[in-house]
Amino acid sequence: MRNSKWMTAGAAGLAVAAVLSACSGGAKSNGSASGNGGSSPSGSAAASSSASPDAEKTISLKVVSQTKYAPNSVPNEYTKRTQEKFNMKWDYQAIPLSAGMDKYNVMFASGDYPDFIPNMNQWNAVRKWAAAGYLLPIGDYFDKLPNYRKLYTDDQWKMLQDFTSVNGKVYMLPFITTTYDPxxxxxxxxxxxxxxxxxxxxxxxxxxxxxxxxxxxxxxxxxxxxxxxxxxxxxxxxxxxxxxxxxxxxxxxxxxxxxxxxxxxxxxxxxxxxxxxxxxxxxxxxxxxxxxxxxxxxxxxxxxxxxxxxxxxxxxxxxxxxxxxxxxxxxxxxxxxxxxxxxxxxxxxxxxxxxxxxxxPDFALYGSIFSNKLADQPDKLDRLLKYIDWASTPEGTLFNQMGVEGLTYEMKDGLPVYKDDLDRKKVLEQYGFDYYITKNDDALKTDPTYAIDQEAAPIFKAIDTVLAENAPxxxxxxxxxxxxxxxxxxxxxxxxxxxxxxxxxxxxxxxxxxxxxxxxxxxxxxxxxxxxxxxx
CATH class of the missing domain: 3.40.190.10 (Periplasmic binding protein-like II)
Incomplete structure (x- = not known):
């Protein structure tokens, strides 16, 4: 068996992962989550957070998530804590990848589509919906997403705008890849x-x-x-x-x-x-x-x-x-x-x-999309953009990927690790958490999948490679x-x-x-x- 190679995260494995982290994906680092004490939105911590819009009215949003696995229940810890932190009320539904695209297509065809889909994994559908006028040109609001912008190098940022443009506008916030998983x-x-x-x-x-x-x-x-x-x-x-x-x-x-x-x-x-x-x-x-x-x-x-x-x-x-x-x-x-x-x-x-x-490119053409209806609802849009920009910080990526310290993960040697027998699938199913903007740097260092990806990366990068072409x-x-x-x-x-x-x-x-x-x-x-x- 090879479990001892990839299923443990001893001191030596953590050291190797920390060194390799600087080489992954070509993207800029999203910082150290441990520097924030592993904090996540919960209870009084939410009220004291600088990202929390205190004294603002509650914003109602329809959110549909294309999760990798179906959560066991809704609402769950992810939705409840996110809504509490940003004073939002979500009409939330999870339609996992395994369910296909039929329900999404019906939503858009009927006009009853969500305000926000954090993780749409069907680029051709995004292009179609954007061209039909259903989606908000999120690229027009990049100035309100400084933390998201920091995830990209200048070359990657230009590539993002080249590959994600539809009719000259950007309608999606792609997932920025930090690992090479062939x-x-x-x-x-x-x-x-x-x-x-x-x-x-x-x-x-x-x-x-x-x-x-x-x-x-x-x-x-x-x-x-x-x-x-x-x-x-x-x-x-x-x-x-x-x-x-x-x-x-x-x-x-x-x-x-x-x-x-x-x-x-x-x-x-x-x-x-x-x-x-x-x-x-x-x-x-x-x-x-x-x-x-x-x-x-x-x-x-x-x-x-x-x-x-x-x-x-x-x-x-x-x-x-x-x-x-x-x-x-x-x-x-x-x-x-x-x-x-x-x-x-x-x-x-x-x-x-x-x-x-x-x-x-060094990002995947799946990610967050937004309803065109938000253009006429600035209060809703501003609140959602605050959440997205916070979700691009080390604190936010740790929250989305790992959940809540003491509930779904604990800190060991300054790094987050899942509690007990939890893993990505169980945390999503039981609590609703999963990454969608990018992975958290510190969480990667304790992730056994990261070690095997780093082992495989040089092997497959040495193969004759052809780069995708943009087609404006x-x-x-x-x-x-x-x-x-x-x-x-x-x-x-x-x-x-x-x-x-x-x-x-x-x-x-x-x-x-x-x-x-x-x-x-x-x-x-x-x-x-x-x-x-x-x-x-």
Whole structure:
């Protein structure tokens, strides 16, 4: 087991983390939480805080949060203490990531949308809502967010305005990343050893052989595990598993700065839509072979995230493609499992080139968005901006990420650590706390996921890397792209699902040409013309 490496935070581990902290993410430090005595808003402390708007009237706000995990109850400690500190009354609802986007889309389509979403994780939806006039151009109020601005270097700040602009305005406060957490193959080393696989495969042929050995060694093995969810989540995540191998940008709905329109070096830097290239076809051909041999999770297209987690815990999932930091929680959930991560991506002989790393800016295109209605409600907007700017300070980031000292965490050697058996998931579920603007520096130093991220970072930063390109567009062009690309992506994933499952033969030229024709029927040619103007 590797638990002793990542599950403890002894003096030596803290010292290493403290040194590495200065190198993470390229962002400016958000300071030391311990310098504030680990304070959090509670009781009389809230009334005495300089950030608390004493003697101001109570402000009512509708808040909807796209949490990673669903809180057990609302209101909870997070909502109650935040409302008390800033004299706000929240009509609060949590709609977790696993629930998809349907409820959010209904809210905006009906006009009954929230004043504030602290953590929207769907950049394409943000662009659409901004272009439709639903969102407040928060960039016009940056002067009221000095602490948020301090989280960014000057170069990062310019990049923020380049990548998050819609119609020339900024409508989102992105999450600033302070760690480098790459996606790669996570695998059960103990099950690999049992099947006689000495090391993780380096090529697609070796991967096929390894999967066959795992299947022969354990009849319960389901093949490559896939993190499912609503809509096209399953097939999307399966394709992401091989995007680096086949040099096809992964689709994270724009949250990484990548849109799948890019100047592909394999096509003489011609602007292409990646899912319409021969490399996408080659990836589907390979996946179809794996699926036919029973080496990919059979229900990848319809499974849920809960099923994914269950398969990991019961040993049916011996490998999947996820973020390196997840190994810590995996080993905590099953102390008998020895999880490890592949130190790179597998290559494919047919592609004939090394895998690529697709890197976005030093922030994620998910974060806080605000209703356009606030423009005519200055009292509400000012109060909300005070909260956001406080939430960008060391005190605020500690509160959002870790909760309350004595309740959810305690201080050890001047650094915050979760109490008892609490972790991020339990603290969110039981108390409602979770980070959304950035992570707290001091909390990172005691976080075992930070140690493994720092170990993996130099390995993956050494891989050939391509940077995301910005694509500035006019109002009209943005509207057109937002409209047509919904249909295009649906066509991409419906075809991919059928191709992988063998419903259609991707090797048949007539089938492939029919797919390309269908993409243009739903508007790919229109989107391509716009991107050619935006990315000459």
């Amino acid at each position: 996606q790669t193959w996570l695998y059960r080393k103990d099950l690999f050893d049992k099947a006689g696989i000495a090391e993780f495969p380096k090529t697609t042929d070796e991967l096929t052989d390894a999967l066959q050995k795992l299947k022969a060694a354990d009849p319960n093995f389901i093949g490559i595990g896939v993190r499912g969810g609503s809509g096209n989540t399953g097939v999307k995540n399966l394709l992401i598993s091989f995007s680096n191998t086949f040099r096809v940008p992964p689709d994270f709905s724009g949250s990484t700065g990548w849109t799948s329109f890019w100047h592909d070096p394999d096509y003489d830097n011609k602007l292409v839509f990646a899912p319409a290239t021969d490399k996408q076809r080659a990836m589907l051909e390979y996946l179809a072979k794996l699926y036919k041999a029973g080496l990919v999770q059979k229900d990848f297209a319809t499974s849920t995230e809960d099923q994914f987690n269950q398969n990991r815990q019961n040993g049916k999932d011996a490998l999947d493609f996820q973020w390196v930091s997840q190994i810590v929680s995996l080993e905590k959930q099953n102390e008998g499992a020895d999880w490890d991560y592949a130190k790179g991506f597998v290559s494919d002989a047919g592609i004939g080139k090394n895998p690529l790393m697709f890197k976005g 567009m006019s109002d009209e062009d943005t509207d057109t792209v937002n409209t047509v690309m919904t249909g295009v992506w649906n066509e991409v994933y419906q075809f991919a699902t059928k191709a992988i499952m063998g419903v259609v033969d991707v090797n048949d030229d007539k089938v492939w040409q029919g797919y390309l024709s269908d993409l243009n029927k739903v508007g790919l040619d229109k989107a391509m013309a716009i991107y050619q103007k935006a990315m000459p």
